[in-house]
Amino acid sequence: MLLVRRMGEVEAANAMAREALPGLEVGCSLPVQGAVRDEFLRYVDRCASTAATLPGVLFLQRGDGGLDRHSCHGMRARLHGFEGHALVLLHLDAPALDRRFRLLAAKLHDARRIMQERRRRTLQLQSLMREREALLVRMEADAVARVSAERERDEVLARLYRAGQDERRRLARDLHDHAGQHLVALNFGLRRLLPHLMGTTAAQNELDGLLGQAQDVGEALRRVTLALRPAALDEFGFVTALRYLVDEWSRATGIGTEMQVCGEEVPLPAEHAITLYRLSQEALTNVAKHAGRPSYASFVLLFSPGHLTLTVDDDGVGFEADEASTLSLVSQGKLGLIGMRERMSLVGGTLELESSPGQGTSVIARVHLTIDAPHHA
């Protein structure tokens, strides 16, 4: 163990140091020369400025001029009562010289082991963090996938719902346009037979039976059609559903429409609503099919106490409404207008047609409204 001054002069040396460095003299410089001396002075300088132990390497000259390499360990010395330049305490590392130095080396070794352990743990933590991050990314991707799957499912459901609605509409129209109207024609045909059977009681009874059956079939058909009523009627009520219908028709045909609701709107019994809705569908179909190039189709709903009047007008080519007798229409297989009238009479209402060639067409449907109807639409 040595005490040296900042410029490298030996201040004190213990017996072991003197033994390791023969010729060492207190007050003289350590035997360090040449380039290694500058390095040595820098090292002493660094040691002088710290209270912590600082490991280093020292090359000292032997008597024969060769260099001995010493691991060493230096720190600022604090000697009580010493005045002057800072002193540095140097431990030279020679196996026989200082046991404490070896202890220190062991501690350094421990420190290195601890550092390594810490680094290992840091790496472990880092890899855990990375795994967690990857997990988060995966979870996020899963969530995104789930949301898009849900959206897809919603779309499929909506498509199915729309398809279902289309199917109902198609079925209802088939029933109404074909079965319903043929039934009307059948009824007329059967009734036309009546006068020919006067006097033949058996045949007349038979015919009455057939008429009764036709009526039963009509009832059944009406119930089915009612069940198949457009969902829009249930969801939005008659007036809004009608507005949708008219708007949709206008978009499809490119013919302008106008819809007015006058008076105080009241809820309609389901059967009235479906009847007027189907009537409106048929009236619109007729405008598109027969009115030529009308500039508009207008709907007026007039609610008055106890009554509802629906008028559908167009300014198309019109037709000879007076000559469109029931019989001639049936014989031509034109069952739309007749069907409308039939349906209106089933809900206790009436249907009027006003038309003449070049004057456009008006379809006027009137129904009674009782205040407390059982099913509302």
Ligand SMILES: Nc1ncnc2c1ncn2[C@@H]1O[C@H](COP(=O)(O)OP(=O)(O)O)[C@@H](O)[C@H]1O
């Ligand atoms: N808005 C309308 N404009 C002109 N003609 C119409 C109109 N509505 C009905 N018609 C006439 O009345 C006839 C009967 O109509 P309809 O009973 O619905 O039978 P269809 O539509 O099957 O011909 C039609 O063929 C047409 O000549």
Ligand SMILES: [Mg+2]
């Ligand atoms: Mg028609």
